[in-house]
Amino acid sequence: MATGRTHRPATRSRGIPEATVARLPLYLRALTALSERSVPTVSSEELASAAGVNSAKLRKDFSYLGSYGTRGVGYDVEYLVYQISRELGLTQDWPVVIVGIGNLGAALANYGGFASRGFRVAALIDADPAMSGKPVAGIAVQHADELEKIISDNGVSIGVIATPAGSAQQVCERLVAAGVTSILNFAPTVLTVPDGVDVRKVDLSIELQILAFHEQRKAGEEAPPEEETAPPVAPPAATVKKRTDPGSDGDVPAVMPA
Amino acid sequence: MATGRTHRPATRSRGIPEATVARLPLYLRALTALSERSVPTVSSEELASAAGVNSAKLRKDFSYLGSYGTRGVGYDVEYLVYQISRELGLTQDWPVVIVGIGNLGAALANYGGFASRGFRVAALIDADPAMSGKPVAGIAVQHADELEKIISDNGVSIGVIATPAGSAQQVCERLVAAGVTSILNFAPTVLTVPDGVDVRKVDLSIELQILAFHEQRKAGEEAPPEEETAPPVAPPAATVKKRTDPGSDGDVPAVMPA
DNA sequence: CCATCTTTGTGCACGCGTTCACAAAGGCAT
DNA sequence: ATGCCTTTGTGAACGCGTGCACAAAGATGG
16 A cells, blocks of 8 residues: 555555644645745744644644655745645635525625635525525525535535534435535534545534633632532432423523522 | 542542543533433433444543443433533523624524523624624624623623634734633634633634545545655745745635646 | 754654443342 | 342553654755
8 A cells, every 4th residue: 555665554645644634724824824925935933833833743744744844944835835735635626515504604605714725615505495596695595406416517525514403414414415525514413424424513502612611610710619529409310200391491401400 | 639539630520631521512412402302311322322422432521520320221311411511611601702793703693502501692792883783683783892891891701703814813812801711713813812711713614624635535545646756846946936926816725836 | 065053854752532341330120 | 139131430451642852954154
């Protein structure tokens, strides 16, 4: 499998760690900014600072791509921009469909970062017939019935799901069946997909909850340690009273009354 | 610091690994769904499947919170919902401000997942005077001048930045100066903050780029390995021609012409 | 042409996170 | 009351990612 250097288990090109791949867009953004300012070269230290990582990590990341730097000088900005773009597959055109043109879907359609970097919004799709034909971000919304045809005609392999949670899995299945192999999911659901399909998840609510955890931790640091060993609610009894509570708060966390 | 069991270096409550914290909201969501269906108990296997993780990981995660399960039975759904909610700090009310009411900010204001789980949108703030007073998601947008007062009056400690990249750092500094200690950043920039302030970043463009990488990898698997050792562009020469290219494509990746 | 100085590329060690596999614990049936 | 059966909780091993620290590489000045 490996072509030349066999001192590493995986082939160079295929062996880029996930963590590194996730940082490449960061580097690319910092480099693009430098490129716009016509900065010819940059050191690992400067670039790392601009990207918000430390320089050792950056150098190691770049080492997975190859030896693109010049010792004593640094990295050629334009050259590195090209190399990273190529590695990420941004030198080609990626048609993308956005399914679910609610508030979020519309925001995504208008989002500049989508259109740049090789991504092209091929279509906006919504299940609501009232949306059909309505222009959003300069593109007419099409009905969900057209989904399969749109994907097939445009050779779409990346789909963005911005529907309510209830429809996400169904939309996902239709996308996959139509040929989509990468999905960016904004719906708060776990998507089940066959092997070979990549799903990335962006969950606004989860990020906030993580922040709340740390915020609480900060607040609790000054205060004395509250009694956390004594559960303020009934411990799991052997026989649990089946709570028949149909009208529970829906998505609101069910905080048990003390 | 530790009360009883001292066989672990960190205190139990404080020693929850980051990776575990990041999964707690997932578990909480799955548990909430079960709670709504009045399911009394759930096994680690079932819950793990619903949350999209494996059961060993889930059990280990829960073990950091305490021994909340019953062997041979599983976990009490309601009890666990409460415990996780408490651990995440969701049993208290978190007022949140959203700064930058463009397409994305409006989408966030309307996002149901925000309002639920203890988060309350205390204010929407925008720098555009034309936006002031305009209702979004039922809340009147306020001008950026009011930022400090709003934060102070409402005791806001969590801020969401949905401004353009250019204003993000400045907004961030004002938020921090006014007392905000947790920031959720949607602007495509690296934010610099003082110690003690948490920043989480959601970057739509980065997620798409990561997908593109894997997509390219999939596509390249069938095709024979392209010559990747021969750089198709000029390698970094000793003396780099300073490219004076003022009108470079802005945010579009600068693909060097061959 | 040589010495010096800067900066890269990377071997190595460490720590965190994941996964396995199993003993302990408790319910349940008889 | 006793034994069986299910499921938790966790010790231990493994692998990945991170950061240190330094040798190699190359530019630059004399």
